[in-house]
Structures are given as C-alpha cells and as structure tokens.
Amino acid sequence: MQITKASDAVGAIVEDVDVTKLSDEQFTKIRAAFRDHGALFFREQQLTPEEHIAFARRWGPIDFNRFFKRREGYPEIAEVLKEPDQQLNIGGGWHTDHSYDEAPAMGSILYALEIPPSGGDTLFAGMAAAYEALEDDMKAQIKNLKARHGNAHIFGEESEYRKGFEGRYTNADQAGQTAVHPVVLPHPESGVKGLYVNPGFTLEIVDMDPAEGQALLQQLYGHIMEDRFHYRHQWHAGDLAMWDNRSTWHYALNDYQGHRRYLNRITIEGVALG
Numbered sequence: 001m002q003i004t005k006a007s008d009a010v011g012a013i014v015e016d017v018d019v020t021k022l023s024d025e026q027f028t029k030i031r032a033a034f035r036d037h038g039a040l041f042f043r044e045q046q047l048t049p050e051e052h053i054a055f056a057r058r059w060g061p062i063d064f065n066r067f068f069k070r071r072e073g074y075p076e077i078a079e080v081l082k083e084p085d086q087q088l089n090i091g092g093g094w095h096t097d098h099s100y101d102e103a104p105a106m107g108s109i110l111y112a113l114e115i116p117p118s119g120g121d122t123l124f125a126g127m128a129a130a131y132e133a134l135e136d137d138m139k140a141q142i143k144n145l146k147a148r149h150g151n152a153h154i155f156g157e158e159s160e161y162r163k164g165f166e167g168r169y170t171n172a173d174q175a176g177q178t179a180v181h182p183v184v185l186p187h188p189e190s191g192v193k194g195l196y197v198n199p200g201f202t203l204e205i206v207d208m209d210p211a212e213g214q215a216l217l218q219q220l221y222g223h224i225m226e227d228r229f230h231y232r233h234q235w236h237a238g239d240l241a242m243w244d245n246r247s248t249w250h251y252a253l254n255d256y257q258g259h260r261r262y263l264n265r266i267t268i269e270g271v272a273l274g
C-alpha cells in the first residue's frame, strides 16, 4: 500500500490496496493518513453496497443522512445522482456536510459508480492550511467567534433550491435545525486548528452586526477559495473518496450536461464540536 500527498493543502492518494481486505495494520496507517491529510482517494475499488457499508462501519457508526434519497434496500447509502436531463447537481457549491448538526458527521465516504466521459470533478479545500495562512490580525479577530449553521434554505419546504432537485432530496419537513460552532475549530482528534465556516450552511456570525458578519464570512470564503488550498479530484468509476467534514470543504463541479453521474455516499457519525 502506498500513500502519497494529493496536494500541499489537502488529501492523499492511497494505492495498491483493496479496502475490503484491509489488515488492522493497514487500517491504522489509513486512519493516521486521514487525520493528517483530511481526505483520502482510493483508486480501482470494486465494492458491493454491503462492502461499502462494511468499510464505513470500520470508521464508526453510520450517520443516516435524512435529506438525500436513499439507495433502495440500503438506508445507510445516500444517492448522489444527476441524470442526463437534470440541470442541478448535488453538492454543486463549496460546503462541508452536516455542519448544521450539533454533532456534524465526522466523515463522508463516496463511491463512484458512473462518471461522465469528461467533467464532474470534485474540488476539495484544506481548512487547516487555509487557517494557517491567515494574517495574524485576522487570526486574532476570529479567535473566539462562533457561527450559526442551518439547513432550511437548502433542504426545507420553502427552499426553491430543493425544488429544483426533482425528488433527489427528501424529508423537507425535517429541515430547520441550526447549530452553533466555533469559527476556528481545533480538530476533535488532532487538535490542529482549522476554519469551520462554509458557504453552503453557515448562516451568520453569532453576536456580530449582520452586515459585518457577512463581510467577514465573505472575506474568509474568498481566502479559502484560493487555488493554493485545493485539490481537484478527477473521478473514475471505482474510485472511493473519503473526507473529514471538520477539516475540509468540497465542491462537485457541474460541467457534464447531458451525461449521467452516479455515486453512493455514506456518512459517519461525529462528535459535538467546541
């Protein structure tokens, strides 16, 4: 098994390994690489849904996503699907999964079943590298801030955005919860500080004038969106990607109109933050 950095800021590629047959020693190395790099990319896996679930369970209990359509017969698996005639893609903007929960999902494990002939890459951003590169005065400004995250604008009954997904999102009546988390998050396992706000689900900075809070968020987002903090994953069918939602963002590009893209995602339970 070989593990090599995918980029300076985020991710590692894991090669020459079959995730259905990992020894405890290999799994320990993979777990350490996941903590250090925030995202892992395994090539050429051949997983049944049962094997995908079994691999996910090695990381912890499954966090059943309540808003994605589930794969029939497998409630653990959320479908990330875009048909050739559909316009919107799931995850088509920078975000991190589940930040609207008190205990956001620790990680997401995404398995590629059908990939368009070109396009459909996913961008990842490393939150520790982005935090580290901030100016000292910005670090001081955001040190003790908290932000509120929510999901009604994406998954709720009134969300025009959700309505464009033609049944791929479910349980709109269960949306609406919010959660407050630190803007600078010491990672729950490594203790390394990273930024924990995202354009998808962060609503506001708590106890700050709304306009000032939005300006600050936009400034942080602009910084994180710089290429130097990214890795771009070009998918092949059989790729398995997993990312830590507490230390990365991701963004599924929607540049393959007229083609089908179908992946299966399982999210793993996390802990309450900060």
Ligand code: SIN
Pocket: 080, 090, 091, 092, 108, 110, 121, 122, 250, 251, 252, 263, 265
């Ligand atoms: C997601 O946001 O979980 C989907 C990512 C992707 O489709 O690449």
